[in-house]
Amino acid sequence: MNAETPIPTPLDVLIVGAGISGIGMAAHLVQKCPGRRFAIVERRARPGGTWDLFRYPGVRSDSDMFTLGYGFAPWRHDKTIVGGDMILDYLNGVVDDHALRERIRFGQTVISANWDSTAALWTVVLDDATGNRSTQTARFLFVGTGYYDYDDPYDAEIPGLDAFDGLTVHPQFWPEDLDYTGKKIVIIGSGATAATLVPAMAEKAARVTMLQRTPSWYLTRPARDKVGTWLRRLLPARLAHAISRLKNVRMQSYLFEKSRTAPGAVKGYLRKQLEDQLGSDYDREAFTPPYDPWQQRLCLIPDGDLFTALNAGKAEIVTGKIAQVDRTGLALEDGRHIDADVIVTATGLRLRLLGKIALTLDGAPIVPGEHFYYRNCMFSNVPNFAAPFGYLNASWTLRIDLVGEWLCRLLRHMDKRGVDVVTPALPADQALVEDHPFESFSSGYLQRARGLVPKSATVAPWQIGMDYTADRKAMRAAPIDDGVLRFERAPAPASPGVAAQ
CATH class of the missing domain: 3.50.50.60 (FAD/NAD(P)-binding domain)
Known part of the structure; x- marks a missing residue:
C-alpha cells in the first residue's frame, strides 16, 4: 500500500511500525480478529524495523530464532543464532504469509496522535517525508516503534x-x-x-x-x-x-x-x-x-x-x-x-519510547513516565491504546506474542459486549508501590531512560514483568473484565439539524 492509497476511516486498529512488534500484532489480528479493519504505517520503505535499519558487518541477534521468531511462525532452519539478513527474510515471510504488505503504508512518519473523548477516536497526523501531511482516525492505537531512537544514537562525547x-x-x-x-x-x-x-x-x-x-x-x-x-x-x-x-x-x-x-x-x-x-x-x-x-x-x-x-x-x-x-x-x-x-x-543506543510521537488525550500531553503499565502493554487512564515494551532478559518477540494474543482477546470481548472504549482505570487515590523494571539492570542506556517509560508496580496488573513464563500464565488466566478495565460505548453522533442540549 503506498502513501496515496486511501484506507478506511475510521479504522478499528491503527498499528504504528512494521518491525517485530507491528508485524506480530498485525498477524495476530489476521488470525484471531479477522473482521477487524486495520492498517500499518511505517516510516521506512520496507518492513523489518531494526533489521531493515541495521546493516553493519555481522549484524545478528543475541536471541535464538525459536524465541526471536513468533510462536505462530515456526523457524525452519538448523542455524538458530542468525544474521540480520535471515531475520529480515523471516519477517518478510510472515508479512507475505499473512497478506500484510497490502495493509502497510510505507514512508509515513507519525507526528502526533490525539484521543478525542467526544468522538472516541484517535486522530493521527502523518508526514510522508516530502512535507505532505495527512490524518488517519482509528478506534484503537497500537504503537510498535521499539525502544530506541532511530535518528539519534547515544553520543558518548569522545574528546577530540x-x-x-x-x-x-x-x-x-x-x-x-x-x-x-x-x-x-x-x-x-x-x-x-x-x-x-x-x-x-x-x-x-x-x-x-x-x-x-x-x-x-x-x-x-x-x-x-x-x-x-x-x-x-x-x-x-x-x-x-x-x-x-x-x-x-x-x-x-x-x-x-x-x-x-x-x-x-x-x-x-x-x-x-x-x-x-x-x-x-x-x-x-x-x-x-x-x-x-x-x-x-x-x-x-x-x-x-x-x-x-x-x-x-x-x-x-x-x-x-x-x-x-x-x-x-x-x-x-x-x-x-x-x-x-x-x-x-559502538557506544550504545538512546532509548526513546513511542518513536517521538506527540501523544495527547483531549489535547493534553500524555507523558509515559507519569502512567503505570497495565498488563504489560496499556497505560493507566489512557483509552484504547497499547505500546508494549519487550523483555530485557529475553527476546522482545516473546512479549509481543503475549500482548498480541491478549489484545485480541480484549477486542473480541469488546465486540461481545458492544462497547467501543476500554480504559485501564487507576484512581488518583490508589497508591501503588513502584518497582521500576530497570532497577536491577546497570546498563547505561537503561539508566539514562528511567523516566521515559511508564512506571511499574509491585503487583499485577500494574507492572511490566520480566519473567516470561509467569507473564504467560498470568495473561492467559486473567479475566478481561477484571474490575480494573472500564468499558464504555462511543457517544452517539448528533443528528443533523438538532442542536446540542
Whole structure:
C-alpha cells in the first residue's frame, strides 16, 4: 500500500511500525480478529524495523530464532543464532504469509496522535517525508516503534573526535560503500554490537582493536541448535518449534535466575567458557566486569567467533580510557596510543519510547513516565491504546506474542459486549508501590531512560514483568473484565439539524 492509497476511516486498529512488534500484532489480528479493519504505517520503505535499519558487518541477534521468531511462525532452519539478513527474510515471510504488505503504508512518519473523548477516536497526523501531511482516525492505537531512537544514537562525547583524519562510523548508520579492507579499525565499546563487529570486520581488516572502558560478560553457545534440528525432523513444524521455544525459554530463565541468586557460580561458569576458548592464561582483567552477570545483558558469542578472531591474531581487546582522539588515532589516559584508519563508535543506543510521537488525550500531553503499565502493554487512564515494551532478559518477540494474543482477546470481548472504549482505570487515590523494571539492570542506556517509560508496580496488573513464563500464565488466566478495565460505548453522533442540549 503506498502513501496515496486511501484506507478506511475510521479504522478499528491503527498499528504504528512494521518491525517485530507491528508485524506480530498485525498477524495476530489476521488470525484471531479477522473482521477487524486495520492498517500499518511505517516510516521506512520496507518492513523489518531494526533489521531493515541495521546493516553493519555481522549484524545478528543475541536471541535464538525459536524465541526471536513468533510462536505462530515456526523457524525452519538448523542455524538458530542468525544474521540480520535471515531475520529480515523471516519477517518478510510472515508479512507475505499473512497478506500484510497490502495493509502497510510505507514512508509515513507519525507526528502526533490525539484521543478525542467526544468522538472516541484517535486522530493521527502523518508526514510522508516530502512535507505532505495527512490524518488517519482509528478506534484503537497500537504503537510498535521499539525502544530506541532511530535518528539519534547515544553520543558518548569522545574528546577530540572531530580532529580525526580517518573515517568515523556509528553502527546505526553504516555506509553501504565502506571498504575497510586492509585498514586499522578501532571499535569503541564492549557490548553486543562491538562483540559482533570485531570478528566480522577482522575477516578483511588489517587489524581490529576493541577498545573497552569496562569489560563485559560473554556467553558462548552454538549457532546451531542440535535438539531443535532433531525435533524438527521428527515432529510437525509447529510442535517442534513450540517445544524448542519452551526449552530455550527455560534455559534462559534458569541462567538469569542463577545470576541473581548465585552470581559467583555463574561467574565461574562463564570464566570456564573463556578458559576453554582462550586458554588458561587468558587476560582475566580484560574479561572481568565490575558487575555481576545479568546486571547488564550478557553478550552472546555464537560458536566463539570473537575468540577465534582473538586467537588468530586478527583482533585484540584493549582496556583503557580515552584521553583524546588525534589525527591518527586514540591517545589513552595511561599514555598508550592506538593508530586507526577507521573508528567505529559502538557506544550504545538512546532509548526513546513511542518513536517521538506527540501523544495527547483531549489535547493534553500524555507523558509515559507519569502512567503505570497495565498488563504489560496499556497505560493507566489512557483509552484504547497499547505500546508494549519487550523483555530485557529475553527476546522482545516473546512479549509481543503475549500482548498480541491478549489484545485480541480484549477486542473480541469488546465486540461481545458492544462497547467501543476500554480504559485501564487507576484512581488518583490508589497508591501503588513502584518497582521500576530497570532497577536491577546497570546498563547505561537503561539508566539514562528511567523516566521515559511508564512506571511499574509491585503487583499485577500494574507492572511490566520480566519473567516470561509467569507473564504467560498470568495473561492467559486473567479475566478481561477484571474490575480494573472500564468499558464504555462511543457517544452517539448528533443528528443533523438538532442542536446540542
